[in-house]
Amino acid sequence: MSERVLMKGNEAMAEAAIRAGCRHFFGYPITPQTEVAAYMSKKMPKIGGTYLQAESEIAAINMVLGAASAGVRAMTSSSSPGISLKTEGISYIAGSDLPCLIVNVERGGPGLGGIQPAQSDYWQATRALGHGDFHVLVFAPSTVQEVVDLVFLAYDLAEKYRMPALLLSDGLLGQMMEPVSFPDPVEKFAEKPWAANGHQNKRPHNIINSLYLKPDELERTVVERFARYAEIEAAEQRYQEYLCDDADYIIVAFGATSRVSQSAVDTLRAQGIKAGLLRPVTLWPFPKDAIRAHIPHVKSFLSVEMNMGQMVDDVRLAVEGKVPVEFFGRTGGVIPRPSEVVEAVMKVAGGDR
Amino acid sequence: MKDWNFVFAGFGGQGILFAGKVTAYAGMMEDREVSWLPSYGPEMRGGTANCSVCLSSRPIGSPLVLEPNALVVMNNPSYDKFIDTVAPGGVAVIDSALVDRKTGREDITVRYVPATRLAQENGIAKLANLIMLGALWKATGFASAEALQAAIQKVVPPSKQELVELNWKAIRIGAGG
Numbered sequence: 001m002s003e004r005v006l007m008k009g010n011e012a013m014a015e016a017a018i019r020a021g022c023r024h025f026f027g028y029p030i031t032p033q034t035e036v037a038a039y040m041s042k043k044m045p046k047i048g049g050t051y052l053q054a055e056s057e058i059a060a061i062n063m064v065l066g067a068a069s070a071g072v073r074a075m076t077s078s079s080s081p082g083i084s085l086k087t088e089g090i091s092y093i094a095g096s097d098l099p100c101l102i103v104n105v106e107r108g109g110p111g112l113g114g115i116q117p118a119q120s121d122y123w124q125a126t127r128a129l130g131h132g133d134f135h136v137l138v139f140a141p142s143t144v145q146e147v148v149d150l151v152f153l154a155y156d157l158a159e160k161y162r163m164p165a166l167l168l169s170d171g172l173l174g175q176m177m178e179p180v181s182f183p184d185p186v187e188k189f190a191e192k193p194w195a196a197n198g199h200q201n202k203r204p205h206n207i208i209n210s211l212y213l214k215p216d217e218l219e220r221t222v223v224e225r226f227a228r229y230a231e232i233e234a235a236e237q238r239y240q241e242y243l244c245d246d247a248d249y250i251i252v253a254f255g256a257t258s259r260v261s262q263s264a265v266d267t268l269r270a271q272g273i274k275a276g277l278l279r280p281v282t283l284w285p286f287p288k289d290a291i292r293a294h295i296p297h298v299k300s301f302l303s304v305e306m307n308m309g310q311m312v313d314d315v316r317l318a319v320e321g322k323v324p325v326e327f328f329g330r331t332g333g334v335i336p337r338p339s340e341v342v343e344a345v346m347k348v349a350g351g352d353r
Numbered sequence: 354m355k356d357w358n359f360v361f362a363g364f365g366g367q368g369i370l371f372a373g374k375v376t377a378y379a380g381m382m383e384d385r386e387v388s389w390l391p392s393y394g395p396e397m398r399g400g401t402a403n404c405s406v407c408l409s410s411r412p413i414g415s416p417l418v419l420e421p422n423a424l425v426v427m428n429n430p431s432y433d434k435f436i437d438t439v440a441p442g443g444v445a446v447i448d449s450a451l452v453d454r455k456t457g458r459e460d461i462t463v464r465y466v467p468a469t470r471l472a473q474e475n476g477i478a479k480l481a482n483l484i485m486l487g488a489l490w491k492a493t494g495f496a497s498a499e500a501l502q503a504a505i506q507k508v509v510p511p512s513k514q515e516l517v518e519l520n521w522k523a524i525r526i527g528a529g530g
Contacts, residue, residue: 032393143412177377177388178389259414259415266414
């Protein structure tokens, strides 16, 4: 591990990707993500890597498809409107079973929206990051250190399962500085016998493709992929709990809102209300098993988000109607105050008194 | 050590974000939890700039400071925006060379420091931000002198180490010797 330094989330993310072995970055500037690309443009030429500012987001994601086909650790980053443009390419990457790292430093939407922090791309990230039957791994860091740690994990799991990984950050995490230390650079990489990187007449050539014109053949590839998704759902649900064991009310929140919610839990506990926080670290696979484990003792769950209520759907799917699931959120780039979250829990608790 | 939630605010170009960064580094030197969050938006040189800085013994929840227990302001618009947000019992350090208001609040400690004038008089015109930081440090004692010195060493780039001494001079002026 390196010495602790104070760094912006966006810059720490770029440095982490480089240390994780990324040498191919393709991007296009957009607030509040631009520091990722700026950092890459400074660093990559010095270490023999490629930084390329593409002519558009669509071009950038297709360059990632090309680089990933050759088996290297490739990356692109953008913010909400730019991610929408990338979704076609992401679908192709998923359909070609390629690993890569995609970053969304979310801002308010829809449309051009605003440039302040938001979590309103949850549905897009977990449901439809492109057309067709597929998932991507979705990681939601809540501190700058976790941004770094999850970059490494995202690459590892993307390669293990041969699928794209999305790091879902937001303007708050991207712009803030916190102390961070970096793991040692990755030097050994997984074998990629599928990569189209030159067969030198020693093996049959590999084809990277997402086109299957025969329905039964396409169905078979999709069903095989979903068998892998089932494995991932069983093995890779990640989350963190704070004071959940005896909680009457559990707040479910990820990323920036989990920090606000943790402050709210402390305030509620000081007032004698047994509140806890369950923070999903992976949004897909969603940590439904952890949520279900608390159903026997909680009176209700409260999903707190910077949107109009998106992750709350997944909480409800996990809970299956066994206890009430409520929602509190702010949107458009407004960061909820801890006091608002306290009030929202009080309102839920009020009904029980 | 006491937990601090700071807001630093002024014009872009005054070094407001830099002063906040020194503060955060000082906390880090003492192994405390720290965060630094800038306002960002369609801003320009001469526009308003501010940042939130937290120093804490516990993991920091929201890094966005809405009720600072210490405020540093270096222009009128920032004064108007933030003076009423200071938590009762808190501290406000005001650059009286640039801010022409006086607060009627009696529930907070107020320090009027003509930092921009002092900087010019001492031949360190660009370091009014650190004179303000010195005054803040004097009023709050947010970190040890050693931590603050080490922070300056860290924040000043290696190629400009000759500025470390000047930065410290500015802090000492702000702290009143």
